[in-house]
Amino acid sequence: MNTKKSAIIIGAGISGLTVAYFLKKNNFDVTVLEADSEVGGTMKTEFVDGYLIETGPNSALETTSVIKEIVNDVGIADEMLYANETASKRYILKDGVLNAMPMSPPAFFKTKLLSAKGKLRVAGELFQGKAYAEESIAQFVERRLGREFLDYFINPFVAGVFAGNPETLSVRSAFPKLYALEEKYGGLIKGMLRGRKERKQRAEKAKDSAKMFSFKNGMQTLPKAIAKFLGDDIFLNAKVEHVIPMRDGERCMFTVSFTQDCKQQQLQSHTVVFAIPAYHLAAIIRQIDPEMSKTLLSIYYPPVAEVFFGFKRDQIKRELDGFGFLIPEKEKRKILGTIWSSALFPNRAPNGYEALTTFVGGSRQPTMCELNDNELQNIVLNELNSIMRVEGKPHFIKINRWQKAIPQYELGYYKVEQAMDKFEQNFRGAFLCANFRGGISVGDCVKNGEAMARRIVENKFLF
Numbered sequence: 001m002n003t004k005k006s007a008i009i010i011g012a013g014i015s016g017l018t019v020a021y022f023l024k025k026n027n028f029d030v031t032v033l034e035a036d037s038e039v040g041g042t043m044k045t046e047f048v049d050g051y052l053i054e055t056g057p058n059s060a061l062e063t064t065s066v067i068k069e070i071v072n073d074v075g076i077a078d079e080m081l082y083a084n085e086t087a088s089k090r091y092i093l094k095d096g097v098l099n100a101m102p103m104s105p106p107a108f109f110k111t112k113l114l115s116a117k118g119k120l121r122v123a124g125e126l127f128q129g130k131a132y133a134e135e136s137i138a139q140f141v142e143r144r145l146g147r148e149f150l151d152y153f154i155n156p157f158v159a160g161v162f163a164g165n166p167e168t169l170s171v172r173s174a175f176p177k178l179y180a181l182e183e184k185y186g187g188l189i190k191g192m193l194r195g196r197k198e199r200k201q202r203a204e205k206a207k208d209s210a211k212m213f214s215f216k217n218g219m220q221t222l223p224k225a226i227a228k229f230l231g232d233d234i235f236l237n238a239k240v241e242h243v244i245p246m247r248d249g250e251r252c253m254f255t256v257s258f259t260q261d262c263k264q265q266q267l268q269s270h271t272v273v274f275a276i277p278a279y280h281l282a283a284i285i286r287q288i289d290p291e292m293s294k295t296l297l298s299i300y301y302p303p304v305a306e307v308f309f310g311f312k313r314d315q316i317k318r319e320l321d322g323f324g325f326l327i328p329e330k331e332k333r334k335i336l337g338t339i340w341s342s343a344l345f346p347n348r349a350p351n352g353y354e355a356l357t358t359f360v361g362g363s364r365q366p367t368m369c370e371l372n373d374n375e376l377q378n379i380v381l382n383e384l385n386s387i388m389r390v391e392g393k394p395h396f397i398k399i400n401r402w403q404k405a406i407p408q409y410e411l412g413y414y415k416v417e418q419a420m421d422k423f424e425q426n427f428r429g430a431f432l433c434a435n436f437r438g439g440i441s442v443g444d445c446v447k448n449g450e451a452m453a454r455r456i457v458e459n460k461f462l463f
Contacts, residue, residue, distance in 0.1 A: 005029065007271040007456065008256050010240050010284075014442060016275030017226040018449025019456075021070060024230060026457045031267055032230060033238040033258055035280075038382050039227040043442070045218030048398060050350035052218050055400045058339050059083060060219065060355060060442035061210040066450045067443065074225040076215065083212040085221045085243050089322035092156055093331050093387060100322070118148030125189055130182055136411055137175055138166040144188060152404070155325035159336045161361030162440065163304045173417065174409035178206025212323075214345050216435050219442075235260055242287055243272060243430075251382070251428045270429045271456055275449075276302070278407060278436045289426070295419045299436055301404030303369035305360045307380045308341075309351050310396030317389035320354060323389070334368065335360050335383045353395060356384065363408065373399050407436040431456065 007023050009016045012034035018028045038044070042056035062068065071077050091098040095114055102108040109119065128144045135143070137158060141150045150166065158166045162174065172179045181191025215221035227234055238260040245252035258265055274281050282296040320343035327333045335358050342348040342355040349355040358380045361369040371379070373387045377397060384390040418434050433452040435445055 004254070006031070006269045007273060008033065008254070008267055008269045009273045009275055010040040010243075010256070011041065011434065012223070012227065012236075012274035013236060013275060013434070013445075014035070014043055014223055015041075015435065015445040016231070016273065016394045017223050018066075018070070018446050019273050019275060019433055019453045020230055020233065021074075021226050022450050022453030023456060024233065026453070028229065028457075030233050031209070031269075032234040033240055033256070033267075034234060034236050035239040035276075037237055039234065039236070040220045040223040042388070042402070043219050043223055045220035047217075047397070049310075049396055050353075051310050051355055051396055052341075052348045053355075053398055053400075054219055054341075054357070055306065057219055057442055058341060059212050059214045059344060061211045062213055063441070063443035064447040064450075065214075066446050070226065070446070071222070074229050076221055076225045079221055081214050081216060081345050083214070083323075086321050087212055087323045087344050091322055091325035092152060093325055093327045094152060096331075096386070098325050098387065099376045113152045114148050116148055121146030126187060128187065130186065134411060135171050137169045137171045137178075140171040140179070140182075141166070144182070151330050152328050155330070156191070156328045156337065159329070159362060159364055160326045160359075162408060163302055163336065163359065163364075163406050165363040168363065168408065168410045170409055170411045170413045173413035190363065212344070216347065233236055237261065238265075240284055242284055243425050245430070246290060252430065254427075254429065272429065273338055273431045273433055273452065273456075274416065275433050277404065277434065279404060281432075281434075285423075289423060292419055292423045294382070295416055296436075299416065300363075300408045300410060301406065302363045302366050302408065303361050304402050304405035305369045305376055306400045306402075307358045307360060307376055308396075308398040309356045309358070309380070309384070309394040310349055311356065311390060311392075311394055313352055313354055315390055315392050316354055323357075329364055333383055333387075334379050336362055336364065336367070338384065338388075355392075358384070362405070369401060369403075376407070406440055 006029040009020045009030060009032045012032050016032060017039065020032050024030050044055040046053040046055060071080055075441045088103065090101045092101055092113055099111065099113050100112040122145050125144050137154065138150055141154045155166055158164050158169060162169065181195065185191035185194055238258045240256060240258045242257055243278050251270050254269055256267045256272060278296040278299045282293040286293040320340040323344065324337060324339040326337035327335060338356050338358040341357045360376060376399060397401060420437055424430060431452055433449055438448040
Protein backbone atom coordinates (compact mmCIF):
# COMPACT_ATOMS: atom_id res chain seq x y z
CA MET A 1 0.00 0.00 0.00
CA ASN A 2 1.24 3.49 -0.81
CA THR A 3 1.78 4.86 2.71
CA LYS A 4 2.69 8.36 1.58
CA LYS A 5 -0.86 9.44 0.78
CA SER A 6 -3.10 6.67 1.95
CA ALA A 7 -5.71 6.04 4.61
CA ILE A 8 -7.32 3.01 6.21
CA ILE A 9 -10.91 3.54 7.31
CA ILE A 10 -12.28 1.01 9.78
CA GLY A 11 -16.06 0.84 9.41
CA ALA A 12 -18.37 1.31 6.41
CA GLY A 13 -21.23 3.08 8.13
CA ILE A 14 -22.20 6.50 6.82
CA SER A 15 -19.41 8.21 8.83
CA GLY A 16 -16.61 6.01 7.52
CA LEU A 17 -17.94 6.03 3.96
CA THR A 18 -18.15 9.83 3.95
CA VAL A 19 -14.54 10.14 5.11
CA ALA A 20 -13.41 7.62 2.48
CA TYR A 21 -15.41 9.35 -0.24
CA PHE A 22 -13.86 12.77 0.33
CA LEU A 23 -10.36 11.39 0.81
CA LYS A 24 -10.58 9.52 -2.48
CA LYS A 25 -11.75 12.71 -4.19
CA ASN A 26 -8.55 14.27 -2.83
CA ASN A 27 -6.41 11.59 -4.51
CA PHE A 28 -5.86 9.39 -1.48
CA ASP A 29 -5.46 5.64 -1.74
CA VAL A 30 -8.22 4.54 0.63
CA THR A 31 -9.04 1.13 2.03
CA VAL A 32 -12.28 0.60 3.94
CA LEU A 33 -12.48 -2.43 6.24
CA GLU A 34 -16.00 -3.52 7.17
CA ALA A 35 -16.78 -6.49 9.42
CA ASP A 36 -20.31 -6.90 8.05
CA SER A 37 -21.27 -8.49 4.73
CA GLU A 38 -22.70 -5.19 3.42
CA VAL A 39 -22.16 -1.48 3.87
CA GLY A 40 -24.30 0.99 5.80
CA GLY A 41 -23.72 0.17 9.46
CA THR A 42 -27.12 0.64 11.08
CA MET A 43 -28.41 2.24 7.85
CA LYS A 44 -29.95 -0.89 6.31
CA THR A 45 -33.10 -1.40 4.23
CA GLU A 46 -35.07 -4.61 3.86
CA PHE A 47 -37.78 -5.53 1.32
CA VAL A 48 -40.30 -8.14 2.47
CA ASP A 49 -43.73 -8.96 0.98
CA GLY A 50 -44.08 -5.54 -0.62
CA TYR A 51 -42.98 -3.60 2.48
CA LEU A 52 -39.88 -1.41 2.72
CA ILE A 53 -38.44 -1.71 6.22
CA GLU A 54 -35.68 0.53 7.57
CA THR A 55 -33.68 -1.24 10.28
CA GLY A 56 -31.86 1.99 11.13
CA PRO A 57 -32.79 5.63 10.43
CA ASN A 58 -36.17 5.83 8.70
CA SER A 59 -35.28 9.17 7.13
CA ALA A 60 -32.84 12.05 7.57
CA LEU A 61 -32.86 15.84 7.61
CA GLU A 62 -30.97 17.80 4.97
CA THR A 63 -29.17 19.95 7.54
CA THR A 64 -25.96 20.33 5.50
CA SER A 65 -25.25 20.98 1.82
CA VAL A 66 -22.70 18.14 1.96
CA ILE A 67 -25.55 15.63 1.68
CA LYS A 68 -26.77 16.97 -1.66
CA GLU A 69 -23.17 17.28 -2.89
CA ILE A 70 -22.59 13.57 -2.32
CA VAL A 71 -26.00 12.58 -3.69
CA ASN A 72 -25.35 14.47 -6.91
CA ASP A 73 -21.78 13.23 -7.31
CA VAL A 74 -22.63 9.53 -6.88
CA GLY A 75 -25.55 9.76 -9.30
CA ILE A 76 -28.59 9.15 -7.09
CA ALA A 77 -30.21 12.59 -7.26
CA ASP A 78 -33.17 11.15 -9.19
CA GLU A 79 -33.72 8.57 -6.43
CA MET A 80 -33.83 11.11 -3.62
CA LEU A 81 -37.28 11.74 -2.15
CA TYR A 82 -38.52 14.50 0.09
CA ALA A 83 -41.21 13.63 2.60
CA ASN A 84 -44.83 14.51 1.99
CA GLU A 85 -45.78 18.00 3.15
CA THR A 86 -47.82 16.55 6.00
CA ALA A 87 -44.62 15.06 7.48
CA SER A 88 -43.92 18.33 9.26
CA LYS A 89 -46.98 17.62 11.39
CA ARG A 90 -45.99 15.63 14.45
CA TYR A 91 -48.12 14.52 17.34
CA ILE A 92 -47.54 14.28 21.08
CA LEU A 93 -49.72 12.14 23.32
CA LYS A 94 -51.32 13.91 26.28
CA ASP A 95 -54.01 12.37 28.47
CA GLY A 96 -54.46 9.64 25.88
CA VAL A 97 -55.13 12.09 23.04
CA LEU A 98 -52.80 12.93 20.12
CA ASN A 99 -52.11 16.67 19.93
CA ALA A 100 -50.26 18.27 17.01
CA MET A 101 -47.01 19.96 17.98
CA PRO A 102 -47.38 23.71 17.46
CA MET A 103 -45.21 24.89 14.56
CA SER A 104 -46.06 28.62 14.69
CA PRO A 105 -46.68 31.24 17.38
CA PRO A 106 -50.50 31.18 16.86
CA ALA A 107 -50.50 27.38 17.11
CA PHE A 108 -48.38 27.58 20.26
CA PHE A 109 -50.91 29.81 21.98
CA LYS A 110 -53.74 27.45 21.02
CA THR A 111 -52.05 24.14 21.87
CA LYS A 112 -53.45 21.95 24.66
CA LEU A 113 -50.02 20.47 25.33
CA LEU A 114 -49.30 23.33 27.75
CA SER A 115 -51.48 25.11 30.28
CA ALA A 116 -51.77 28.91 30.26
CA LYS A 117 -49.26 28.97 33.11
CA GLY A 118 -46.89 26.75 31.12
CA LYS A 119 -47.08 29.07 28.11
CA LEU A 120 -46.33 32.11 30.24
CA ARG A 121 -43.36 30.27 31.72
CA VAL A 122 -41.97 29.68 28.19
CA ALA A 123 -42.31 33.39 27.43
CA GLY A 124 -40.32 34.07 30.60
CA GLU A 125 -37.29 32.44 28.99
CA LEU A 126 -36.19 35.88 27.86
CA PHE A 127 -35.48 36.80 31.48
CA GLN A 128 -33.52 33.73 32.57
CA GLY A 129 -29.81 33.95 33.37
CA LYS A 130 -26.95 31.65 32.42
CA ALA A 131 -25.87 28.53 34.26
CA TYR A 132 -22.36 28.13 35.66
CA ALA A 133 -22.18 24.34 35.97
CA GLU A 134 -22.81 21.43 33.63
CA GLU A 135 -26.50 20.59 33.34
CA SER A 136 -28.56 17.76 32.00
CA ILE A 137 -30.95 18.63 29.19
CA ALA A 138 -33.76 18.31 31.77
CA GLN A 139 -32.13 20.79 34.16
CA PHE A 140 -31.38 23.19 31.33
CA VAL A 141 -34.89 23.14 29.86
CA GLU A 142 -36.68 23.29 33.20
CA ARG A 143 -34.57 26.28 34.23
CA ARG A 144 -35.12 28.16 30.99
CA LEU A 145 -38.56 27.04 29.81
CA GLY A 146 -40.29 25.34 32.73
CA ARG A 147 -41.31 21.84 33.77
CA GLU A 148 -44.34 21.55 31.49
CA PHE A 149 -42.27 22.26 28.39
CA LEU A 150 -39.76 19.66 29.52
CA ASP A 151 -42.44 17.02 30.12
CA TYR A 152 -44.46 17.47 26.91
CA PHE A 153 -41.95 18.72 24.36
CA ILE A 154 -38.38 17.80 25.30
CA ASN A 155 -38.91 14.48 27.07
CA PRO A 156 -40.67 12.81 24.11
CA PHE A 157 -38.28 14.45 21.63
CA VAL A 158 -35.23 13.06 23.45
CA ALA A 159 -36.85 9.62 23.55
CA GLY A 160 -37.53 9.84 19.81
CA VAL A 161 -34.05 11.00 18.78
CA PHE A 162 -31.70 9.40 21.32
CA ALA A 163 -34.01 6.74 22.79
CA GLY A 164 -32.63 8.59 25.80
CA ASN A 165 -33.48 10.18 29.13
CA PRO A 166 -33.24 13.98 29.40
CA GLU A 167 -32.40 13.64 33.09
CA THR A 168 -29.06 11.99 32.26
CA LEU A 169 -28.06 13.49 28.89
CA SER A 170 -25.65 16.43 28.95
CA VAL A 171 -27.04 19.51 27.22
CA ARG A 172 -23.47 20.63 26.49
CA SER A 173 -22.56 17.42 24.63
CA ALA A 174 -25.88 16.01 23.36
CA PHE A 175 -27.38 19.33 22.25
CA PRO A 176 -24.38 21.61 21.68
CA LYS A 177 -26.28 24.06 19.46
CA LEU A 178 -28.92 24.56 22.14
CA TYR A 179 -26.20 25.01 24.75
CA ALA A 180 -24.38 27.47 22.49
CA LEU A 181 -27.47 29.67 22.17
CA GLU A 182 -27.28 30.45 25.87
CA GLU A 183 -23.49 30.72 25.91
CA LYS A 184 -23.26 33.01 22.89
CA TYR A 185 -26.50 34.99 22.97
CA GLY A 186 -27.65 34.67 26.57
CA GLY A 187 -30.86 32.84 25.75
CA LEU A 188 -32.73 30.50 23.42
CA ILE A 189 -35.25 32.88 21.87
CA LYS A 190 -32.61 35.55 21.28
CA GLY A 191 -30.21 32.97 19.90
CA MET A 192 -32.70 31.37 17.50
CA LEU A 193 -33.55 34.73 16.00
CA ARG A 194 -29.95 35.87 15.62
CA GLY A 195 -28.59 32.42 14.72
CA ARG A 196 -30.67 32.08 11.55
CA LYS A 197 -28.44 34.51 9.71
CA GLU A 198 -25.28 32.63 10.75
CA ARG A 199 -26.70 29.25 9.68
CA LYS A 200 -27.55 30.72 6.29
CA GLN A 201 -23.96 31.90 5.87
CA ARG A 202 -22.72 28.37 6.71
CA ALA A 203 -25.18 26.82 4.24
CA GLU A 204 -26.76 24.93 7.15
CA LYS A 205 -30.35 24.60 8.20
CA ALA A 206 -31.84 24.20 11.64
CA LYS A 207 -33.26 20.76 12.22
CA ASP A 208 -36.77 22.19 12.62
CA SER A 209 -36.70 23.74 9.13
CA ALA A 210 -34.51 21.30 7.16
CA LYS A 211 -36.23 19.05 4.63
CA MET A 212 -36.75 15.41 5.50
CA PHE A 213 -35.54 12.99 2.84
CA SER A 214 -35.06 9.36 1.94
CA PHE A 215 -34.71 7.46 -1.33
CA LYS A 216 -37.05 5.44 -3.55
CA ASN A 217 -35.44 2.24 -2.33
CA GLY A 218 -34.75 3.36 1.22
CA MET A 219 -31.95 4.95 3.19
CA GLN A 220 -29.37 2.28 2.36
CA THR A 221 -29.35 3.70 -1.17
CA LEU A 222 -26.88 6.34 0.05
CA PRO A 223 -24.18 4.08 1.56
CA LYS A 224 -24.53 1.63 -1.34
CA ALA A 225 -23.97 4.45 -3.86
CA ILE A 226 -20.88 5.69 -2.01
CA ALA A 227 -19.61 2.10 -1.86
CA LYS A 228 -20.07 1.78 -5.63
CA PHE A 229 -17.97 4.94 -6.06
CA LEU A 230 -15.26 3.43 -3.84
CA GLY A 231 -15.37 0.11 -5.70
CA ASP A 232 -12.60 -2.32 -4.79
CA ASP A 233 -11.41 -0.01 -2.03
CA ILE A 234 -13.96 -1.66 0.30
CA PHE A 235 -13.17 -4.99 1.98
CA LEU A 236 -16.34 -6.65 3.36
CA ASN A 237 -16.36 -9.39 6.00
CA ALA A 238 -13.07 -7.90 7.17
CA LYS A 239 -12.91 -7.99 10.95
CA VAL A 240 -10.14 -5.85 12.42
CA GLU A 241 -8.40 -7.58 15.31
CA HIS A 242 -5.99 -4.88 16.43
CA VAL A 243 -4.08 -1.79 15.32
CA ILE A 244 -0.42 -1.38 16.30
CA PRO A 245 1.30 2.03 15.95
CA MET A 246 5.04 2.45 15.53
CA ARG A 247 6.54 5.89 16.04
CA ASP A 248 7.80 7.43 12.77
CA GLY A 249 9.10 10.89 13.61
CA GLU A 250 6.20 13.14 14.61
CA ARG A 251 3.67 10.66 13.26
CA CYS A 252 2.86 6.97 13.57
CA MET A 253 2.93 4.10 11.12
CA PHE A 254 -0.12 1.94 11.84
CA THR A 255 -0.25 -1.78 11.15
CA VAL A 256 -3.85 -2.91 10.91
CA SER A 257 -4.42 -6.65 11.32
CA PHE A 258 -7.72 -8.10 10.14
CA THR A 259 -9.34 -11.39 9.21
CA GLN A 260 -11.17 -11.91 5.93
CA ASP A 261 -12.37 -15.28 4.64
CA CYS A 262 -10.50 -16.98 7.50
CA LYS A 263 -7.24 -15.39 6.33
CA GLN A 264 -5.10 -13.12 8.50
CA GLN A 265 -4.06 -9.98 6.63
CA GLN A 266 -2.24 -6.74 7.39
CA LEU A 267 -2.21 -3.23 5.95
CA GLN A 268 -0.06 -0.24 6.83
CA SER A 269 -0.65 3.48 6.63
CA HIS A 270 0.21 6.70 8.41
CA THR A 271 -3.52 7.47 8.58
CA VAL A 272 -6.21 5.35 10.25
CA VAL A 273 -9.79 6.47 10.78
CA PHE A 274 -11.87 4.61 13.35
CA ALA A 275 -15.53 4.82 12.30
CA ILE A 276 -17.09 2.04 14.36
CA PRO A 277 -19.15 1.90 17.60
CA ALA A 278 -17.30 2.74 20.79
CA TYR A 279 -17.61 -0.77 22.24
CA HIS A 280 -16.02 -2.33 19.14
CA LEU A 281 -13.26 0.27 19.07
CA ALA A 282 -12.53 -0.40 22.75
CA ALA A 283 -11.59 -4.00 21.96
CA ILE A 284 -9.33 -3.01 19.06
CA ILE A 285 -7.29 -0.43 20.99
CA ARG A 286 -7.20 -2.14 24.39
CA GLN A 287 -3.66 -3.34 23.75
CA ILE A 288 -2.24 0.10 22.94
CA ASP A 289 -4.38 2.34 25.19
CA PRO A 290 -6.15 0.49 28.04
CA GLU A 291 -7.37 3.73 29.62
CA MET A 292 -9.03 4.96 26.42
CA SER A 293 -10.52 1.52 25.91
CA LYS A 294 -12.08 1.72 29.37
CA THR A 295 -13.43 5.20 28.63
CA LEU A 296 -15.07 4.00 25.41
CA LEU A 297 -16.69 1.08 27.23
CA SER A 298 -18.26 3.55 29.67
CA ILE A 299 -20.44 5.02 26.88
CA TYR A 300 -23.97 3.73 27.38
CA TYR A 301 -25.88 2.30 24.42
CA PRO A 302 -29.45 1.39 25.49
CA PRO A 303 -31.35 -1.47 23.84
CA VAL A 304 -34.15 -0.64 21.39
CA ALA A 305 -36.68 -2.83 19.59
CA GLU A 306 -38.40 -1.79 16.36
CA VAL A 307 -41.82 -3.34 15.75
CA PHE A 308 -42.92 -2.92 12.13
CA PHE A 309 -46.60 -3.60 11.39
CA GLY A 310 -48.48 -3.67 8.09
CA PHE A 311 -52.26 -3.11 8.25
CA LYS A 312 -55.05 -2.90 5.74
CA ARG A 313 -55.93 0.76 5.36
CA ASP A 314 -59.46 0.33 6.72
CA GLN A 315 -58.09 -1.16 9.97
CA ILE A 316 -56.73 2.27 10.96
CA LYS A 317 -59.59 4.51 12.07
CA ARG A 318 -57.74 7.80 11.95
CA GLU A 319 -56.04 9.74 9.18
CA LEU A 320 -52.28 9.33 8.91
CA ASP A 321 -51.72 13.03 8.39
CA GLY A 322 -48.21 13.47 9.72
CA PHE A 323 -44.87 11.98 10.66
CA GLY A 324 -46.29 10.01 13.56
CA PHE A 325 -46.33 10.52 17.32
CA LEU A 326 -44.07 10.55 20.37
CA ILE A 327 -45.02 9.73 23.94
CA PRO A 328 -43.95 11.69 27.03
CA GLU A 329 -42.77 9.61 29.97
CA LYS A 330 -45.56 11.10 32.09
CA GLU A 331 -48.12 9.24 29.97
CA LYS A 332 -46.76 5.95 31.36
CA ARG A 333 -47.10 4.00 28.12
CA LYS A 334 -45.08 0.98 27.02
CA ILE A 335 -43.85 2.38 23.70
CA LEU A 336 -41.71 5.42 22.83
CA GLY A 337 -43.60 6.42 19.69
CA THR A 338 -44.65 5.39 16.20
CA ILE A 339 -43.63 6.57 12.72
CA TRP A 340 -46.37 6.47 10.08
CA SER A 341 -43.90 5.18 7.52
CA SER A 342 -46.21 4.76 4.55
CA ALA A 343 -47.54 8.30 5.01
CA LEU A 344 -44.07 9.84 4.61
CA PHE A 345 -42.77 8.34 1.36
CA PRO A 346 -44.35 6.32 -1.47
CA ASN A 347 -43.96 2.56 -1.94
CA ARG A 348 -43.41 1.73 1.73
CA ALA A 349 -46.36 -0.68 1.74
CA PRO A 350 -48.44 -2.62 -0.83
CA ASN A 351 -51.47 -0.89 -2.35
CA GLY A 352 -54.31 -0.72 0.14
CA TYR A 353 -52.03 -1.18 3.15
CA GLU A 354 -50.23 1.08 5.63
CA ALA A 355 -46.89 0.65 7.41
CA LEU A 356 -46.36 1.68 11.05
CA THR A 357 -42.95 1.56 12.75
CA THR A 358 -43.03 1.56 16.57
CA PHE A 359 -40.07 1.81 18.94
CA VAL A 360 -39.83 0.19 22.36
CA GLY A 361 -37.26 0.29 25.17
CA GLY A 362 -34.42 2.80 25.15
CA SER A 363 -33.11 4.39 28.34
CA ARG A 364 -36.68 4.88 29.52
CA GLN A 365 -37.65 1.19 29.61
CA PRO A 366 -34.62 -0.96 28.68
CA THR A 367 -36.09 -4.18 30.11
CA MET A 368 -38.92 -4.04 27.55
CA CYS A 369 -36.42 -5.31 24.98
CA GLU A 370 -36.07 -8.54 26.96
CA LEU A 371 -39.65 -9.54 26.09
CA ASN A 372 -40.14 -12.18 23.42
CA ASP A 373 -41.57 -11.34 20.01
CA ASN A 374 -45.14 -12.33 20.86
CA GLU A 375 -45.14 -10.21 24.01
CA LEU A 376 -43.76 -7.21 22.10
CA GLN A 377 -46.32 -7.61 19.32
CA ASN A 378 -49.22 -7.72 21.77
CA ILE A 379 -48.00 -4.70 23.74
CA VAL A 380 -47.53 -2.57 20.62
CA LEU A 381 -50.85 -3.69 19.16
CA ASN A 382 -52.71 -2.77 22.35
CA GLU A 383 -51.04 0.64 22.47
CA LEU A 384 -51.83 1.38 18.81
CA ASN A 385 -55.43 0.33 19.35
CA SER A 386 -55.73 2.66 22.34
CA ILE A 387 -53.95 5.64 20.78
CA MET A 388 -54.83 5.38 17.06
CA ARG A 389 -57.90 3.12 17.03
CA VAL A 390 -56.14 0.42 15.03
CA GLU A 391 -58.45 -2.60 14.82
CA GLY A 392 -57.71 -6.28 14.33
CA LYS A 393 -54.44 -8.14 13.80
CA PRO A 394 -51.63 -6.82 11.58
CA HIS A 395 -51.29 -8.22 8.09
CA PHE A 396 -47.50 -8.15 8.38
CA ILE A 397 -45.06 -8.20 11.32
CA LYS A 398 -41.30 -7.70 11.43
CA ILE A 399 -39.27 -7.07 14.59
CA ASN A 400 -35.71 -5.79 14.66
CA ARG A 401 -33.67 -5.44 17.85
CA TRP A 402 -30.50 -3.57 18.78
CA GLN A 403 -28.89 -4.62 22.05
CA LYS A 404 -26.76 -1.48 21.79
CA ALA A 405 -28.64 1.16 19.82
CA ILE A 406 -27.59 4.81 20.18
CA PRO A 407 -24.65 6.25 22.20
CA GLN A 408 -25.82 8.41 25.09
CA TYR A 409 -23.95 11.68 25.62
CA GLU A 410 -24.50 11.64 29.37
CA LEU A 411 -23.47 14.12 32.07
CA GLY A 412 -19.69 14.38 32.16
CA TYR A 413 -19.39 13.40 28.50
CA TYR A 414 -17.03 16.32 27.93
CA LYS A 415 -14.41 14.18 29.69
CA VAL A 416 -14.97 11.46 27.08
CA GLU A 417 -14.57 14.08 24.34
CA GLN A 418 -11.35 15.30 25.94
CA ALA A 419 -10.08 11.71 26.04
CA MET A 420 -10.78 11.39 22.29
CA ASP A 421 -8.73 14.53 21.62
CA LYS A 422 -5.90 13.20 23.78
CA PHE A 423 -5.95 9.84 21.96
CA GLU A 424 -5.51 11.59 18.60
CA GLN A 425 -2.66 13.67 20.02
CA ASN A 426 -0.90 10.61 21.42
CA PHE A 427 -1.27 8.63 18.21
CA ARG A 428 -0.66 11.17 15.45
CA GLY A 429 -2.47 9.98 12.35
CA ALA A 430 -5.28 8.16 14.18
CA PHE A 431 -8.73 9.77 13.97
CA LEU A 432 -12.08 9.01 15.60
CA CYS A 433 -15.14 9.67 13.45
CA ALA A 434 -18.36 7.94 14.52
CA ASN A 435 -21.72 8.84 16.00
CA PHE A 436 -20.33 8.81 19.55
CA ARG A 437 -18.53 12.03 18.65
CA GLY A 438 -20.10 15.23 17.36
CA GLY A 439 -23.70 14.09 16.91
CA ILE A 440 -25.80 11.01 16.23
CA SER A 441 -27.96 12.11 13.28
CA VAL A 442 -27.28 11.22 9.65
CA GLY A 443 -26.67 14.89 8.89
CA ASP A 444 -24.18 15.18 11.75
CA CYS A 445 -22.32 12.04 10.62
CA VAL A 446 -22.07 13.27 7.02
CA LYS A 447 -20.95 16.75 8.05
CA ASN A 448 -18.40 15.38 10.53
CA GLY A 449 -17.13 12.87 7.97
CA GLU A 450 -16.49 15.61 5.42
CA ALA A 451 -14.80 17.78 8.06
CA MET A 452 -12.63 14.86 9.17
CA ALA A 453 -11.50 14.21 5.59
CA ARG A 454 -10.65 17.89 5.18
CA ARG A 455 -8.71 17.83 8.43
CA ILE A 456 -6.67 14.83 7.24
CA VAL A 457 -5.94 16.42 3.85
CA GLU A 458 -4.78 19.64 5.52
CA ASN A 459 -2.54 17.88 8.08
CA LYS A 460 0.76 18.16 6.22
CA PHE A 461 2.71 16.30 8.91
CA LEU A 462 1.01 13.06 7.83
CA PHE A 463 2.75 12.96 4.45
